[in-house]
Amino acid sequence: MTDPYKVLREHFEELITLTDAEFEYISSHFQLKKLRKHSIVIHPGEISRYEYFVVKGLLKTFMADDSGKEHIWQFAMENWWVSDYHSFHTQEPSSFTVQCLEDVELLCMSSADRNKLCAEMHKFEHFSRLKITSGFLSMQKRVMALLQNDAQSRYKQLLEQYPSLFQRVPKALIAAYIGVSRETLSRLQI
Amino acid sequence: MTDPYKVLREHFEELITLTDAEFEYISSHFQLKKLRKHSIVIHPGEISRYEYFVVKGLLKTFMADDSGKEHIWQFAMENWWVSDYHSFHTQEPSSFTVQCLEDVELLCMSSADRNKLCAEMHKFEHFSRLKITSGFLSMQKRVMALLQNDAQSRYKQLLEQYPSLFQRVPKALIAAYIGVSRETLSRLQI
Structure with missing residues (x-):
């Protein structure tokens, strides 16, 4: 069995x-959470107090419109971070749902601890800046x-990512x- | 006449x-640049070595598609930062054009200096992290x-921003x- 904290350390040490x-201190701010497929991690309307590092499994972050149609903002799998970031950073109610698409293992850290670690350890703030920068760049591509x-290039981006x-x-x-639509997707895959 | 460095300092001191x-040291890494309306700041294909803080004026960042149609990624006015961020961070060729829509005054800083200041001064890295985080959050809203x-809500967001x-x-x-299209925009403004 994989040690979730080992996965986390390797992830930090990429940057x-x-x-x-130092790692022991950082990791003392994380808690392990195991959830079953279909579980909801964040409900819309609640404040997203945690950010989640995905050790194992797959999740989706989505928003449902008035007709009930789901718009997916993000998938998150191994080595990704997931949260309702607007809510996590502003502490306003979440507008997204984060849900497990498989059984998952997450390491979660609170917004307060993220800020505390950034203030205490320059290198942790550096890591955080690089991570959010790459999020910003991939978001720009998507916009x-x-x-x-150009649905074809969105499809290609998704495949690459x-x-x-x-x-x-x-x-x-x-x-x-x-x-x-599902029909358009089938045409893109040809 | 406004002192551009005073504007820059006030901008940093919001965060x-x-x-x-400290400010003197930071500001020694910036250069003042004055450009006329219609000037091109970044051409597609070149590497975007600088990030620009807008002291005065208005710019657009856009990408033209194969039919010559412009897709605007960002406007930048007083107190905004502008660059081709993908190129600035990766030092790969830019895919955007950045152009002045008015006469502009910019304070520019190189990618190397941004990284140097982040490494030397924890509080500068903190500032950079908060700025890129708010860029990420507004990009998420746009996605x-x-x-x-929902063109109506994109119109509303633009008005607010x-x-x-x-x-x-x-x-x-x-x-x-x-x-x-221009026609759809007229309907949104009603």
Whole structure:
């Protein structure tokens, strides 16, 4: 069995170097959470107090519109972070639902602890800045592909970003992420 | 006449406190640049080595598609930062054009200096993390409004984000930002 804290350390050490003592201190701010497929991690309307590092499993972050249609903002799998970020950073109620698409193992850290660690450890703030910067850049790509109404390139981006996703989720969810109908998705896959 | 460095200092001090010596050190990494309306700040294909703080004036960041149609990713006015961020962070060629919509005064800082200051001064890295986080959050809002195909809410967001924009740019540019035709834009404004 994989040690979740070992996975977390390797993830940090892709960007920063940590001594054992530093990692021990950082990891003391995380809690392990195991949830079953279909469980809801964040409900819309509640404040998202935690950010979740995915050790194992797959989740989706979505918003349902008035007609009940799901719009998927993000998938999160191993080595990704997931939360309702607007709520996490502002402590306003969440507008998203975060739900498990498989059984998951998460390491969660509170917003207060994220800020505390950033203030205490320059290298943790550095890690956080690099992570949010890459989130910003991938979001920018997505905005441009949506503006250009280019479903084919959104499909391609998704494939690049999550190569194993297509084996793990139903086609309907892929379509909801790209923002096209199931029928259009089938045409893109040709 | 406004002192551009005074504007920059006030901008930093919205989020962090700086001593005179600290600000002097930071500001020594910026250069003032004055450009006329219509000037191109970043051409597509070149590497975006600088990030620009807007002291005065208005700019647009856009991408032209194969048919020559402009898709606007960002407007930038006083107290905003502008660059091709993908190129700035990765040092790969830019895919955007950044162009002045008015005469502008910019304070520019290189990517190397941004990284150097972040490494040397924890509080500068803190400032940078908070700024990129708010960029990420507003980008997320835009993705959701695009996914939900809700032009009305994209129009509302734009109004909230840049209240004075509508007096400063032609309607065609507003439409190119929202991702609708000029005709649809007129209907949204009713």
